[in-house]
Amino acid sequence: AELVDLAWVEAGMPLRRNPVALQRVIESVIAELKPMAKAKDTMFVVSVPQTLPPVMGDEDRIRMLVFELIHNSVHYSGVGQSVAIHAWSEGGAVSCSVTDRGIGIAEHELELVFDRLYRARDTRVQALPGGGIGLTMARCIVHRHGGSISATSQPDRGSTFTFKLPTVQT
Numbered sequence: 001a002e003l004v005d006l007a008w009v010e011a012g013m014p015l016r017r018n019p020v021a022l023q024r025v026i027e028s029v030i031a032e033l034k035p036m037a038k039a040k041d042t043m044f045v046v047s048v049p050q051t052l053p054p055v056m057g058d059e060d061r062i063r064m065l066v067f068e069l070i071h072n073s074v075h076y077s078g079v080g081q082s083v084a085i086h087a088w089s090e091g092g093a094v095s096c097s098v099t100d101r102g103i104g105i106a107e108h109e110l111e112l113v114f115d116r117l118y119r120a121r122d123t124r125v126q127a128l129p130g131g132g133i134g135l136t137m138a139r140c141i142v143h144r145h146g147g148s149i150s151a152t153s154q155p156d157r158g159s160t161f162t163f164k165l166p167t168v169q170t
Contacts, residue, residue: 015144019054019168020062022094026085029066033074041080048087048096055094055165057145062165065141066096068134069161073100076159089167093147097162105153113151114139138163 087096153159
């Protein structure tokens with residue numbers, strides 16, 4: 001299903017353009033991922049103000065983006081680690097970062113993780129299931145919404161993925 005979703009997003013199919021409350025999307029994704037997090041004894045540390053201005057976009061696609069980043073953080077974290085989700089607004093945009101203390105990504109692979117089917121060469125990553133589609137789709141969704149996404153990481157220290165989306169212009 002991920003490949004179908006990616007094809008849909010990449011093909012430039014029309015996106016709905018509605019005000020989306022990012023904090024509600026984040027809350028709903030965290031609720032959906034609670035069982036997975038509980039199984040790994042992962043704790044969510046959430047810093048998301050209820051006063052965030054709405055972003056303009058397709059709520060289903062933005063939800064896919066948020067789901068992908070939080071799911072990856074839990075998936076690649078060790079047992080008993082925390083995943084931090086932080087959101088803030090500045091200058092006509094809302095940003096959201098998802099930070100884990102997991103396997104991490106080597107510096108020369110950081111940009112590659114957004115490429116279709118690319119998976120980090122680390123044997124711990126290769127041992128986990130995954131198709132290398134999720135971050136490609138996340139980047140595509142962000143770009144289709146006029147936003148940006150970036151990653152920072154250190155091997156064995158964890159990773160942070162941050163995206164920025166334009167707010168509703170009044």
